[in-house]
Amino acid sequence: MLSHFKLFALTFALGLALGCGGSSSRGSSGSGAMDVRLTDGPIGGYQEINVHIRSVEIRGDGGWITLANPDLTLNLLTLTGGVSQTLASGATLPAGHYGQMRLVLGTGNSVKLADGSVHDLTTPSGLQSGIKLIVSFDVAAGTTKDVWIDFDAAHSIQIVATGASHKYMLRPTIRAFDKVATGAISGTFTDAASSAPLAGAFVYAEALDGTGAPHLVRSTVTDAAGHYLLDLLPVGGSYHVVSMPRVGAPTVTAYFAQASDALAVTTATPLQTFNASFTASPTVGGVGGTVTPVATADQHDAVDLLQSLTAGGASHTFIVDTTLATVGAATETYAFDDVPIGTYGVQGVRTTLNADGSTTVVTKAPLPAVVAAGITLTLPITF
Numbered sequence: 001m002l003s004h005f006k007l008f009a010l011t012f013a014l015g016l017a018l019g020c021g022g023s024s025s026r027g028s029s030g031s032g033a034m035d036v037r038l039t040d041g042p043i044g045g046y047q048e049i050n051v052h053i054r055s056v057e058i059r060g061d062g063g064w065i066t067l068a069n070p071d072l073t074l075n076l077l078t079l080t081g082g083v084s085q086t087l088a089s090g091a092t093l094p095a096g097h098y099g100q101m102r103l104v105l106g107t108g109n110s111v112k113l114a115d116g117s118v119h120d121l122t123t124p125s126g127l128q129s130g131i132k133l134i135v136s137f138d139v140a141a142g143t144t145k146d147v148w149i150d151f152d153a154a155h156s157i158q159i160v161a162t163g164a165s166h167k168y169m170l171r172p173t174i175r176a177f178d179k180v181a182t183g184a185i186s187g188t189f190t191d192a193a194s195s196a197p198l199a200g201a202f203v204y205a206e207a208l209d210g211t212g213a214p215h216l217v218r219s220t221v222t223d224a225a226g227h228y229l230l231d232l233l234p235v236g237g238s239y240h241v242v243s244m245p246r247v248g249a250p251t252v253t254a255y256f257a258q259a260s261d262a263l264a265v266t267t268a269t270p271l272q273t274f275n276a277s278f279t280a281s282p283t284v285g286g287v288g289g290t291v292t293p294v295a296t297a298d299q300h301d302a303v304d305l306l307q308s309l310t311a312g313g314a315s316h317t318f319i320v321d322t323t324l325a326t327v328g329a330a331t332e333t334y335a336f337d338d339v340p341i342g343t344y345g346v347q348g349v350r351t352t353l354n355a356d357g358s359t360t361v362v363t364k365a366p367l368p369a370v371v372a373a374g375i376t377l378t379l380p381i382t383f
Contacts, residue, residue, distance in 0.1 A: 030095050030141030032140055033143070034090075034144065036147045037148050039079050040079040045113065051109050053104075054070075055069045057102050058101045060094060060098070090144065093139060100133065109122075122169050124171070135176045137178060147179070150176075151173075151174055183265035183269075185271075186228060188222075190275075193280065201226075201228075201243055203242070204218070205233055205240070205241060212316060213317070236265070239263050243257065244307075254284045283373035285376060287336050287376065288377075290380045292383070293383065294327060299351065299353070300350075301325040301383075303346060305339070306345035341373055367379050
Protein backbone atom coordinates (compact mmCIF):
# COMPACT_ATOMS: atom_id res chain seq x y z
CA MET A 1 0.00 0.00 0.00
CA LEU A 2 2.84 1.60 -0.08
CA SER A 3 2.44 -0.77 2.81
CA HIS A 4 -0.37 -3.30 2.85
CA PHE A 5 -2.72 -2.94 5.81
CA LYS A 6 -0.13 -0.76 7.52
CA LEU A 7 -1.17 0.43 10.95
CA PHE A 8 -3.46 3.41 10.99
CA ALA A 9 -5.05 4.59 14.21
CA LEU A 10 -6.31 1.39 15.82
CA THR A 11 -5.81 -0.85 12.78
CA PHE A 12 -2.98 -3.31 12.45
CA ALA A 13 -1.41 -5.43 9.76
CA LEU A 14 -2.84 -8.93 9.56
CA GLY A 15 -4.04 -8.78 13.16
CA LEU A 16 -0.68 -10.06 14.36
CA ALA A 17 1.09 -7.95 16.95
CA LEU A 18 4.62 -7.89 18.27
CA GLY A 19 5.18 -10.59 20.84
CA CYS A 20 6.64 -8.14 23.36
CA GLY A 21 5.17 -5.07 25.00
CA GLY A 22 1.55 -3.99 24.80
CA SER A 23 0.70 -4.67 28.41
CA SER A 24 -1.53 -2.50 30.55
CA SER A 25 -0.40 0.44 32.61
CA ARG A 26 -2.38 1.15 35.75
CA GLY A 27 -3.31 4.80 35.48
CA SER A 28 -5.94 4.70 38.20
CA SER A 29 -7.11 2.44 41.01
CA GLY A 30 -10.29 0.39 41.01
CA SER A 31 -11.82 -1.66 38.24
CA GLY A 32 -13.85 -1.17 35.10
CA ALA A 33 -15.56 -3.45 32.61
CA MET A 34 -15.37 -4.30 28.94
CA ASP A 35 -17.84 -5.49 26.33
CA VAL A 36 -16.40 -7.10 23.19
CA ARG A 37 -18.37 -7.61 19.98
CA LEU A 38 -17.34 -9.22 16.70
CA THR A 39 -18.39 -7.97 13.27
CA ASP A 40 -17.29 -8.45 9.65
CA GLY A 41 -17.57 -6.94 6.19
CA PRO A 42 -19.18 -8.62 3.16
CA ILE A 43 -17.21 -10.85 0.79
CA GLY A 44 -18.06 -12.64 -2.44
CA GLY A 45 -17.31 -16.23 -3.45
CA TYR A 46 -18.26 -17.87 -0.15
CA GLN A 47 -21.53 -19.04 1.39
CA GLU A 48 -20.00 -19.49 4.84
CA ILE A 49 -16.75 -18.72 6.66
CA ASN A 50 -16.86 -20.58 9.96
CA VAL A 51 -14.36 -19.71 12.69
CA HIS A 52 -14.20 -21.30 16.13
CA ILE A 53 -13.45 -18.67 18.79
CA ARG A 54 -12.51 -20.21 22.12
CA SER A 55 -11.64 -17.14 24.17
CA VAL A 56 -11.00 -13.41 24.06
CA GLU A 57 -8.21 -12.02 26.24
CA ILE A 58 -6.49 -8.75 27.05
CA ARG A 59 -2.95 -8.27 28.34
CA GLY A 60 -2.64 -6.85 31.83
CA ASP A 61 0.34 -6.09 34.06
CA GLY A 62 0.41 -9.66 35.32
CA GLY A 63 -0.17 -11.34 31.98
CA TRP A 64 -3.20 -12.25 29.91
CA ILE A 65 -6.65 -11.65 31.40
CA THR A 66 -9.48 -13.80 30.06
CA LEU A 67 -12.47 -11.60 29.32
CA ALA A 68 -14.68 -14.48 28.21
CA ASN A 69 -14.67 -18.04 26.88
CA PRO A 70 -17.43 -17.93 24.24
CA ASP A 71 -16.33 -21.28 22.69
CA LEU A 72 -18.47 -20.49 19.62
CA THR A 73 -18.18 -21.44 15.97
CA LEU A 74 -19.42 -18.39 14.07
CA ASN A 75 -20.24 -17.91 10.40
CA LEU A 76 -18.58 -14.55 9.83
CA LEU A 77 -20.81 -13.84 6.84
CA THR A 78 -23.79 -13.50 9.19
CA LEU A 79 -22.01 -10.62 10.96
CA THR A 80 -22.31 -7.99 8.23
CA GLY A 81 -24.53 -4.96 7.68
CA GLY A 82 -24.43 -3.86 11.30
CA VAL A 83 -24.96 -7.35 12.80
CA SER A 84 -22.55 -8.34 15.57
CA GLN A 85 -21.87 -11.20 17.97
CA THR A 86 -21.13 -10.53 21.63
CA LEU A 87 -17.94 -12.26 22.73
CA ALA A 88 -17.67 -10.72 26.20
CA SER A 89 -20.21 -8.77 28.26
CA GLY A 90 -19.39 -6.79 31.36
CA ALA A 91 -16.01 -8.47 31.86
CA THR A 92 -14.28 -6.99 34.92
CA LEU A 93 -10.68 -5.82 34.66
CA PRO A 94 -8.37 -3.37 36.47
CA ALA A 95 -8.66 0.28 35.45
CA GLY A 96 -5.79 1.49 33.30
CA HIS A 97 -4.39 1.53 29.78
CA TYR A 98 -4.33 -1.60 27.60
CA GLY A 99 -2.31 -2.12 24.45
CA GLN A 100 -2.85 -5.73 23.37
CA MET A 101 -5.71 -8.19 22.93
CA ARG A 102 -5.97 -11.63 21.38
CA LEU A 103 -8.55 -14.09 20.08
CA VAL A 104 -7.74 -17.74 20.76
CA LEU A 105 -9.10 -19.99 18.02
CA GLY A 106 -10.18 -23.59 18.24
CA THR A 107 -10.56 -26.37 15.69
CA GLY A 108 -13.23 -26.98 13.06
CA ASN A 109 -12.69 -23.79 11.05
CA SER A 110 -14.09 -24.14 7.52
CA VAL A 111 -15.30 -22.39 4.38
CA LYS A 112 -18.31 -23.19 2.22
CA LEU A 113 -17.81 -22.08 -1.37
CA ALA A 114 -20.38 -20.71 -3.79
CA ASP A 115 -20.74 -24.21 -5.31
CA GLY A 116 -21.73 -25.66 -1.93
CA SER A 117 -18.48 -27.54 -1.29
CA VAL A 118 -17.02 -27.34 2.23
CA HIS A 119 -13.28 -27.13 2.90
CA ASP A 120 -11.14 -26.97 6.02
CA LEU A 121 -9.77 -23.54 6.89
CA THR A 122 -6.20 -24.02 8.08
CA THR A 123 -4.44 -21.64 10.46
CA PRO A 124 -0.64 -21.17 10.48
CA SER A 125 1.25 -22.82 13.36
CA GLY A 126 2.36 -19.37 14.53
CA LEU A 127 -1.22 -18.55 15.54
CA GLN A 128 -1.45 -21.29 18.17
CA SER A 129 -1.11 -18.71 20.94
CA GLY A 130 -3.92 -16.62 19.43
CA ILE A 131 -4.51 -13.79 17.00
CA LYS A 132 -2.90 -10.77 18.62
CA LEU A 133 -4.29 -7.26 18.21
CA ILE A 134 -2.47 -4.02 18.95
CA VAL A 135 -4.99 -1.69 20.63
CA SER A 136 -4.99 1.49 22.68
CA PHE A 137 -7.81 1.44 25.23
CA ASP A 138 -8.16 3.35 28.48
CA VAL A 139 -10.52 1.72 30.97
CA ALA A 140 -11.65 4.11 33.68
CA ALA A 141 -12.80 2.88 37.09
CA GLY A 142 -16.55 2.34 37.23
CA THR A 143 -17.03 2.52 33.44
CA THR A 144 -17.55 -0.01 30.63
CA LYS A 145 -15.42 0.10 27.48
CA ASP A 146 -17.31 -0.94 24.34
CA VAL A 147 -14.85 -2.69 21.98
CA TRP A 148 -15.70 -3.88 18.48
CA ILE A 149 -13.51 -6.30 16.52
CA ASP A 150 -13.65 -6.37 12.72
CA PHE A 151 -12.49 -9.76 11.40
CA ASP A 152 -12.28 -8.56 7.76
CA ALA A 153 -12.73 -11.99 6.14
CA ALA A 154 -12.40 -10.44 2.67
CA HIS A 155 -8.68 -9.99 3.29
CA SER A 156 -8.07 -12.97 5.56
CA ILE A 157 -8.30 -16.06 3.35
CA GLN A 158 -5.47 -17.17 1.09
CA ILE A 159 -5.79 -19.97 -1.45
CA VAL A 160 -2.96 -22.50 -1.58
CA ALA A 161 -3.13 -24.70 -4.68
CA THR A 162 -2.19 -28.33 -4.01
CA GLY A 163 -2.31 -30.26 -7.24
CA ALA A 164 -5.84 -30.25 -8.62
CA SER A 165 -7.30 -29.10 -5.31
CA HIS A 166 -7.09 -25.99 -3.16
CA LYS A 167 -6.19 -25.47 0.46
CA TYR A 168 -7.68 -22.50 2.27
CA MET A 169 -5.49 -20.69 4.80
CA LEU A 170 -6.73 -18.25 7.43
CA ARG A 171 -4.44 -15.21 7.45
CA PRO A 172 -6.38 -13.00 9.88
CA THR A 173 -6.63 -9.30 9.18
CA ILE A 174 -8.30 -7.98 12.30
CA ARG A 175 -8.84 -4.49 13.67
CA ALA A 176 -10.19 -3.40 17.03
CA PHE A 177 -12.08 -0.19 17.76
CA ASP A 178 -13.42 1.77 20.69
CA LYS A 179 -17.01 2.07 19.48
CA VAL A 180 -17.64 5.50 21.01
CA ALA A 181 -14.57 6.89 19.22
CA THR A 182 -15.64 5.95 15.69
CA GLY A 183 -17.74 7.39 12.89
CA ALA A 184 -18.87 6.31 9.42
CA ILE A 185 -19.05 7.29 5.76
CA SER A 186 -21.93 6.14 3.57
CA GLY A 187 -23.26 6.77 0.09
CA THR A 188 -24.52 5.33 -3.18
CA PHE A 189 -22.71 4.42 -6.42
CA THR A 190 -24.42 4.61 -9.80
CA ASP A 191 -23.66 4.25 -13.50
CA ALA A 192 -23.04 7.72 -14.96
CA ALA A 193 -24.83 6.89 -18.22
CA SER A 194 -27.92 5.06 -16.92
CA SER A 195 -28.09 6.11 -13.26
CA ALA A 196 -28.49 2.40 -12.44
CA PRO A 197 -27.13 1.35 -9.04
CA LEU A 198 -23.77 -0.42 -9.00
CA ALA A 199 -24.17 -3.53 -6.85
CA GLY A 200 -21.25 -5.63 -5.69
CA ALA A 201 -18.57 -2.94 -6.00
CA PHE A 202 -15.68 -3.02 -3.54
CA VAL A 203 -15.30 0.21 -1.56
CA TYR A 204 -12.29 1.24 0.51
CA ALA A 205 -11.78 3.87 3.19
CA GLU A 206 -8.15 4.98 2.89
CA ALA A 207 -5.99 7.41 4.82
CA LEU A 208 -2.83 9.07 3.54
CA ASP A 209 0.20 9.27 5.80
CA GLY A 210 2.74 12.11 5.91
CA THR A 211 4.52 10.78 2.83
CA GLY A 212 1.29 10.47 0.84
CA ALA A 213 1.21 6.68 1.13
CA PRO A 214 -2.32 5.21 1.23
CA HIS A 215 -3.44 2.80 3.95
CA LEU A 216 -6.62 0.74 3.98
CA VAL A 217 -8.70 1.41 7.07
CA ARG A 218 -12.02 -0.28 6.23
CA SER A 219 -13.57 -2.00 3.23
CA THR A 220 -17.04 -3.08 2.21
CA VAL A 221 -19.18 -3.98 -0.83
CA THR A 222 -22.17 -2.08 -2.23
CA ASP A 223 -25.57 -3.71 -1.84
CA ALA A 224 -28.27 -4.27 -4.47
CA ALA A 225 -29.21 -0.57 -4.32
CA GLY A 226 -25.59 0.53 -4.81
CA HIS A 227 -25.41 1.68 -1.19
CA TYR A 228 -22.35 1.24 1.02
CA LEU A 229 -21.47 1.88 4.65
CA LEU A 230 -17.90 2.25 5.90
CA ASP A 231 -18.32 2.22 9.66
CA LEU A 232 -15.96 1.92 12.63
CA LEU A 233 -13.72 4.70 11.32
CA PRO A 234 -11.65 6.16 14.18
CA VAL A 235 -12.58 9.79 14.86
CA GLY A 236 -9.90 12.38 14.37
CA GLY A 237 -8.91 11.05 10.98
CA SER A 238 -9.55 12.10 7.40
CA TYR A 239 -10.51 9.40 4.91
CA HIS A 240 -10.81 9.05 1.15
CA VAL A 241 -13.51 6.76 -0.26
CA VAL A 242 -11.98 4.84 -3.17
CA SER A 243 -13.59 2.42 -5.61
CA MET A 244 -12.98 0.90 -9.04
CA PRO A 245 -16.31 -0.91 -9.59
CA ARG A 246 -16.27 -4.14 -11.56
CA VAL A 247 -19.78 -5.50 -11.40
CA GLY A 248 -22.06 -8.00 -13.08
CA ALA A 249 -21.90 -11.72 -13.79
CA PRO A 250 -21.09 -13.57 -15.92
CA THR A 251 -20.33 -10.47 -18.01
CA VAL A 252 -18.36 -7.93 -15.99
CA THR A 253 -18.60 -4.18 -16.55
CA ALA A 254 -15.54 -2.29 -15.34
CA TYR A 255 -15.61 1.38 -14.33
CA PHE A 256 -12.83 3.92 -14.03
CA ALA A 257 -11.73 4.43 -10.43
CA GLN A 258 -12.64 7.46 -8.34
CA ALA A 259 -11.55 8.85 -4.98
CA SER A 260 -13.41 11.30 -2.78
CA ASP A 261 -11.89 14.39 -1.27
CA ALA A 262 -10.59 13.90 2.26
CA LEU A 263 -13.60 13.48 4.57
CA ALA A 264 -12.89 14.40 8.20
CA VAL A 265 -14.54 12.15 10.78
CA THR A 266 -14.65 14.01 14.08
CA THR A 267 -16.51 13.85 17.35
CA ALA A 268 -18.64 16.81 16.19
CA THR A 269 -19.24 15.36 12.69
CA PRO A 270 -18.89 11.56 12.97
CA LEU A 271 -21.05 10.85 9.90
CA GLN A 272 -20.05 11.78 6.35
CA THR A 273 -21.55 11.10 2.92
CA PHE A 274 -19.99 10.47 -0.49
CA ASN A 275 -22.10 9.61 -3.54
CA ALA A 276 -20.53 8.99 -6.93
CA SER A 277 -21.41 8.20 -10.55
CA PHE A 278 -18.87 6.09 -12.40
CA THR A 279 -18.02 5.95 -16.09
CA ALA A 280 -17.65 2.54 -17.69
CA SER A 281 -14.39 1.71 -19.43
CA PRO A 282 -15.00 0.80 -23.10
CA THR A 283 -12.25 -1.83 -22.97
CA VAL A 284 -10.38 -3.69 -20.28
CA GLY A 285 -7.14 -5.56 -19.81
CA GLY A 286 -5.37 -7.21 -16.94
CA VAL A 287 -2.14 -7.58 -15.03
CA GLY A 288 -0.68 -10.58 -13.24
CA GLY A 289 2.43 -12.62 -12.78
CA THR A 290 4.50 -14.76 -10.47
CA VAL A 291 5.78 -14.09 -6.97
CA THR A 292 9.19 -15.46 -6.01
CA PRO A 293 10.44 -17.04 -3.92
CA VAL A 294 7.26 -18.95 -3.09
CA ALA A 295 5.82 -18.01 0.31
CA THR A 296 6.36 -20.50 3.14
CA ALA A 297 3.61 -21.82 5.43
CA ASP A 298 4.11 -18.90 7.82
CA GLN A 299 4.18 -16.22 5.11
CA HIS A 300 1.55 -14.58 3.00
CA ASP A 301 1.83 -12.21 0.08
CA ALA A 302 -0.56 -9.41 -0.75
CA VAL A 303 -0.47 -7.49 -4.02
CA ASP A 304 -1.92 -3.98 -4.35
CA LEU A 305 -3.05 -2.30 -7.55
CA LEU A 306 -2.27 1.41 -7.23
CA GLN A 307 -3.41 4.36 -9.32
CA SER A 308 -2.96 8.11 -9.22
CA LEU A 309 -6.38 9.80 -8.87
CA THR A 310 -7.49 13.39 -8.41
CA ALA A 311 -8.91 14.14 -4.98
CA GLY A 312 -9.28 17.55 -3.41
CA GLY A 313 -7.80 19.25 -6.45
CA ALA A 314 -4.53 17.27 -6.29
CA SER A 315 -3.26 13.90 -7.48
CA HIS A 316 -2.70 11.18 -4.90
CA THR A 317 -1.85 7.50 -5.14
CA PHE A 318 -4.60 5.19 -3.94
CA ILE A 319 -5.17 1.46 -3.66
CA VAL A 320 -7.87 0.63 -6.22
CA ASP A 321 -7.71 -3.14 -5.70
CA THR A 322 -5.88 -5.63 -3.53
CA THR A 323 -5.55 -9.40 -3.58
CA LEU A 324 -3.80 -12.24 -1.79
CA ALA A 325 -1.46 -14.25 -4.02
CA THR A 326 -2.27 -17.91 -4.73
CA VAL A 327 0.44 -20.30 -3.57
CA GLY A 328 1.05 -23.50 -5.52
CA ALA A 329 3.35 -26.46 -4.97
CA ALA A 330 6.17 -24.82 -6.91
CA THR A 331 4.83 -21.44 -8.04
CA GLU A 332 2.95 -18.48 -6.63
CA THR A 333 0.79 -16.18 -8.74
CA TYR A 334 -1.43 -13.12 -8.57
CA ALA A 335 -3.92 -11.63 -11.02
CA PHE A 336 -6.09 -8.56 -11.51
CA ASP A 337 -8.73 -9.16 -14.20
CA ASP A 338 -11.15 -6.78 -15.96
CA VAL A 339 -9.04 -3.72 -15.22
CA PRO A 340 -10.00 -0.45 -17.00
CA ILE A 341 -7.36 0.72 -19.45
CA GLY A 342 -4.90 3.12 -17.87
CA THR A 343 -1.66 3.52 -15.93
CA TYR A 344 -1.23 1.71 -12.61
CA GLY A 345 1.36 0.49 -10.17
CA VAL A 346 1.69 -3.04 -8.79
CA GLN A 347 3.14 -3.55 -5.35
CA GLY A 348 3.93 -6.73 -3.45
CA VAL A 349 3.91 -6.98 0.34
CA ARG A 350 5.21 -10.08 2.12
CA THR A 351 4.35 -10.69 5.78
CA THR A 352 6.21 -13.35 7.75
CA LEU A 353 4.84 -14.70 11.04
CA ASN A 354 7.80 -15.33 13.32
CA ALA A 355 8.01 -18.03 15.98
CA ASP A 356 7.58 -15.49 18.80
CA GLY A 357 4.34 -14.17 17.31
CA SER A 358 5.90 -11.04 15.85
CA THR A 359 5.68 -10.22 12.15
CA THR A 360 8.19 -9.00 9.61
CA VAL A 361 6.82 -7.03 6.65
CA VAL A 362 8.71 -6.48 3.40
CA THR A 363 7.21 -4.01 0.92
CA LYS A 364 8.47 -3.85 -2.66
CA ALA A 365 8.63 -0.65 -4.66
CA PRO A 366 5.66 -0.36 -7.06
CA LEU A 367 6.18 -1.66 -10.60
CA PRO A 368 4.70 0.55 -13.34
CA ALA A 369 1.89 -1.13 -15.26
CA VAL A 370 0.18 0.25 -18.38
CA VAL A 371 -3.01 -1.75 -18.92
CA ALA A 372 -4.04 -1.94 -22.57
CA ALA A 373 -7.23 -3.26 -24.17
CA GLY A 374 -7.45 -7.03 -24.39
CA ILE A 375 -3.94 -7.63 -23.03
CA THR A 376 -2.89 -9.17 -19.74
CA LEU A 377 0.38 -7.57 -18.71
CA THR A 378 2.87 -9.89 -16.99
CA LEU A 379 4.83 -8.37 -14.10
CA PRO A 380 6.84 -10.75 -11.88
CA ILE A 381 7.33 -9.70 -8.25
CA THR A 382 10.53 -10.75 -6.52
CA PHE A 383 11.15 -10.48 -2.78
